[in-house]
Amino acid sequence: MKFIDYVKICVKAGDGGRGCVSFRREKYVPRGGPNGGDGGKGGDILIKTTKELNTLLDLRYQREYKAERGEHGKGSNKHGKDGEGRIIPVPVGTLVKNAETEEIIADLDHHDAEVIVAKGGRGGLGNAHFATPTRQAPKFAQPGEEGQERWLVLELKLLADVGLIGLPNAGKSTLISVISSAKPKIADYPFTTLVPNLGVVKMEDFRSFVVADIPGLIEGAHRGAGLGFQFLRHVERTSILLHLVDISDILPVNLATDPVEDFEKINMELVLYSPDILNKPMAVAGTKLDIAHDKIRLNRLKEYCRDKGLDFFPISSATGQGIRDLVMYLSKKVHKVEL
Numbered sequence: 001m002k003f004i005d006y007v008k009i010c011v012k013a014g015d016g017g018r019g020c021v022s023f024r025r026e027k028y029v030p031r032g033g034p035n036g037g038d039g040g041k042g043g044d045i046l047i048k049t050t051k052e053l054n055t056l057l058d059l060r061y062q063r064e065y066k067a068e069r070g071e072h073g074k075g076s077n078k079h080g081k082d083g084e085g086r087i088i089p090v091p092v093g094t095l096v097k098n099a100e101t102e103e104i105i106a107d108l109d110h111h112d113a114e115v116i117v118a119k120g121g122r123g124g125l126g127n128a129h130f131a132t133p134t135r136q137a138p139k140f141a142q143p144g145e146e147g148q149e150r151w152l153v154l155e156l157k158l159l160a161d162v163g164l165i166g167l168p169n170a171g172k173s174t175l176i177s178v179i180s181s182a183k184p185k186i187a188d189y190p191f192t193t194l195v196p197n198l199g200v201v202k203m204e205d206f207r208s209f210v211v212a213d214i215p216g217l218i219e220g221a222h223r224g225a226g227l228g229f230q231f232l233r234h235v236e237r238t239s240i241l242l243h244l245v246d247i248s249d250i251l252p253v254n255l256a257t258d259p260v261e262d263f264e265k266i267n268m269e270l271v272l273y274s275p276d277i278l279n280k281p282m283a284v285a286g287t288k289l290d291i292a293h294d295k296i297r298l299n300r301l302k303e304y305c306r307d308k309g310l311d312f313f314p315i316s317s318a319t320g321q322g323i324r325d326l327v328m329y330l331s332k333k334v335h336k337v338e339l
Contacts, residue, residue, distance in 0.1 A: 005156035005196075005233070007059045008099055014042025014069040014083035016121035016144025019129075022075035023137065034138055036127040040070030040080035042120030042147040046087045047154075049108045053091040054198075056156050067118070070144060073126040083120055093159045093237070099151035109159065109237075117152060121145035155233060158196055160212035161334040163235035165270070166244035167262055171287035173197065174317040175244065176213045179327055196234050201327060209334040212238065232273050240281040240333045242326075243267075247297040247314065248288035259286070259301040281333060283311040285326060290316040 017039025024032025045067050065088055071080035096105040096115060106115035124142030131138055164172040180199025197213040212234055235241060243266065245259045263284065270277045284305050292298045298314055305312035311329065315322035 005056060005158075007056045007154050008063070008151060009059055009088075009154065010064045010149070010151050011045045011086075011088075011118045012064070012066045012149040013045050013118035013120040013147030014067040014085075015147050016040070016042045016123040017070035017072040017080035017083075018143050019124035019126040019141030020073035020075060020078075020080075021127045021139055021141045024076075031136075033136065034127040034131050035075055035077045036141050037073035037075070037078040037080065038126050038129075039073045039123030039142075039144045040082040041123050042070045042144070043067030043083035043085040044116050044120045045118040046085060046114050046116050047090055047094070047096055047106070047108065048087050048114035049092045049094060049111055050089045051092060051111050053089060055091060056094070056154055059088070059090070059154065067120060067147065069147070070120070070123045072144075073123070073141070077126070077128055080123060082123075085120070087114075090154060091156055093157050095155040095157060097153045097155065099153045102153075105152070118148040118150060121147040157237050158198060158212050158234040159210065159237055160198060160234065161209040161239045162211045162330050163238035163241050164211060164213045164244060165235065165241055165266060167246070167266060170244040170246050170262075171317055172213045172244050175285070175287070175315070175323075176211055178317045178320070178323060180211060201331070203327075203331050207331060207335055209331055211330075232270070232277075235277060235280075236274070238280065240283065240330065241277070242330065243282060243284045244287050245284060245301055246288055247286035247301055248291040249294050249297060250288075250291050259297045260304045263301070263304070283313065283329065283333075285322075286312065286314040288316060288318075289314045289321055290319045 019039050020036035022036040024035045026032060045065060065086055067086040068083035070083045073080045092111055094108045096117060097103065098105060105117060122145045124144045127138045127141045164176065166172055176197060176199045179201050196215065199211045200208055201211055202208045214235055243263060245263050247259055267278065286298055286301050302312055313322055313326045315326055
């Protein structure tokens with residue numbers, strides 16, 4: 001299934017029905033008077049979350065949503081039927097914004113959360129409402145009001161406790177496949193992860209937490225390089241960021257990069273996207289420890305993290321080395337347990 005986390009849609013609530021102009025006409029009832037009924041109210045349009053969905057894919061192919069209009073009033077004081085509303089189902093974690101003003105209408109961050117995004121028009125009053133002692137036969141009624149129409153932007157922000165960030169091939173997909181039941185695509189070339197992956201990590205004490213594997217950033221992402229910033233919205237809800245840095249020494253000296261520079265490049269891209277992201281707690285994991293033979297990159301990154309006051313974990317997803325300590329640390333951070 002394609003992962004879609006941004007769509008723009010148009011919603012149109014139902015118009016209200018017209019009020020009726022009618023007069024009572026019965027044998028032996030002279031001067032029966034006005035008896036025009038009111039028009040029905042137009043249907044509202046609601047957006048409601050459901051656990052059954054995890055992407056905005058369905059909304060990608062249907063851009064317009066309309067609710068039913070209210071029925072017109074009828075004679076004998078019969079009220080027109082209200083129009084049926086329209087419910088648009090979306091995944092939990094959907095942000096609803098006004099497309100023109102960028103104003104946030106609602107942040108639907110739990111199951112069955114709902115918001116009315118377009119209100120149906122009020123039905124018009126029938127002529128029975130306008131009869132007075134001096135105007136006993138009004139020959140007019142109110143028209144129904146138009147329902148609201150607007151363009152909306154829907155953004156899906158995954159609800160995860162831990163966000164995995166880092167350069168392509170830093171080992172994010174491998175780590176999430178080891179600590180959870182998620183099965184992301186894993187290969188020895190960059191950008192194997194093209195969409196975010198979620199994994200649930202279950203602990204021995206019956207607690208659990210959710211990890212999001214965010215597709216790899218590269219330097220220049222703020223200018224659209226690589227996959228750009230399109231998936232960084234998914235780390236905005238996380239409790240902690242885990243920055244993965246490759247500390248292996250399998251590349252030739254002339255091609256090897258400095259692990260500290262790798263770390264700082266990604267942090268700079270985060271700042272350019274949203275400075276608030278770096279206010280989140282952050283830890284660093286040095287990956288591929290099993291092929292870090294000379295330990296030069298490992299020691300360089302370890303010293304840097306110590307100087308910056310960052311918690312550092314050298315790990316190997318292939319052998320499991322350091323994984324348990326890392327998972328226990330993340331669990332305590334997420335559940336705010338004293339370390």
